[in-house]
Amino acid sequence: MICTYSFVKRELRVGVFASLLAAPAFAAQCNFSEMGGTLIDFGVRSAAINSDIIGIDDVRFTCSDGIVPTIGYTVAISAGSSGNFAQRTLQHGGDVLNYNIYTEATFTQIFGDGQPGSNSSTVSGLCVSGQSCIVPVYGRINGGQSVSSGVFTDEVVVTISF
Numbered sequence: 121m122i123c124t125y126s127f128v129k130r131e132l133r134v135g136v137f138a139s140l141l142a143a144p145a146f147a148a149q150c151n152f153s154e155m156g157g158t159l160i161d162f163g164v165r166s167a168a169i170n171s172d173i174i175g176i177d178d179v180r181f182t183c184s185d186g187i188v189p190t191i192g193y194t195v196a197i198s199a200g201s202s203g204n205f206a207q208r209t210l211q212h213g214g215d216v217l218n219y220n221i222y223t224e225a226t227f228t229q230i231f232g233d234g235q236p237g238s239n240s241s242t243v244s245g246l247c248v249s250g251q252s253c254i255v256p257v258y259g260r261i262n263g264g265q266s267v268s269s270g271v272f273t274d275e276v277v278v279t280i281s282f
Contacts, residue, residue, distance in 0.1 A: 149183065149184060149185070150181050150182065150183045150193075150280055150282060151181060151182045151183075159177055159179070159257060159276070159278070160175035160176070160177045160221070160257060160259040161175060161177070162174075162175045162219075162259065162261055163175075168266045169217070169261060169262075169263055169264070169265045169266070169267075170263050170264065171263040172260050172261065172262060172263045173260070173261040173263070174258070174259070174260055175258070175259035175260070175261075176225070176256070176257070176258055176259070177256075177257050177259075178254050178255055178256050178257055179195055179254075179255045179257055179278055179280075180252055180253065180254055180255075181193075181252075181253050181280055182247075182250065182251065182252055182253065183247050183249065183253065183280075183282050184249045184250040185249060186249075188249060189248065189249055190246045190247065190248055190249060191246065191247050191249055191282050192244065192245070192246055192282060193244065193245060193246070193247055193253065193280055193281065193282040194234075194242050194243070194244040194280070194281045194282070195242060195243045195244075195255050195278065195279070195280050196232065196233045196234060196242045196278070196279045196280075196281070197221055197231045197232060197233075197257075197276050197277070197278050197279075198232075198233065198276045198277040198278075198279075199232065199233075199238075199276075200274040200275060200276045201274050201275060202274070205220075205230050205232040205233075205238050205239060205240040206220075206230070206239060207220065208220050208221065208274060208276070209274060210261070210272035210273060210274045211272060211273060211274065212267070212268070212270035212271060212272040212273070213268070213270065215267040215268050215270070215272070216267070217261055217265055217267055217272050218261070218262050218265065219259060219260060219261040219262070219274075220259070220260060221257060221258070221259050221276070222257075222258040222259070222260065223241050223243050223256075223257075223258070224256075224258060225256075225258050227258060227260050229241050231243070231257060231258075233279075243255050
């Protein structure tokens with residue numbers, strides 16, 4: 121089964137807002153009710169960004185099928201409006217902030233769809249049926265960017281396959 125959750129990232133109040141997209145009904149089910157609508161909030165910053173801005177959050181969901189004690193899952197995150205995993209972008213008017221989402225705190229592995237040629241990875245694991253599953257997500261806006269003040273946004277889709 122595949123469940124998707126759409127997020128909007130925003131900066132200078134950067135966060136990720138969510139809306140659940142319907143998925144087909146199978147024996148197993150997943151629930152994003154623990155998601156508050158924001159994936160990563162980079163906070164409010166001045167227009168000149170001299171050093172990297174780091175944001176840490178997580179994707180939370182519950183899966184159950186009533187039969188097996190554990191459920192395997194894979195989490196993927198879309199490239200967002202840039203269409204490019206190598207450099208996602210937050211936008212406000214004509215201004216653009218480069219950022220990315222990573223699978224780990226060293227910011228070396230880009231969180232994406234894991235498809236050949238995308239240079240990105242998914243995260244897979246096991247969840248106890250009916251218990252909250254937590255997948256850490258790390259974001260970074262590269263320093264050295266200068267933009268006007270405003271709310272910068274990007275929309276990404278989180279897909280959980282199980």
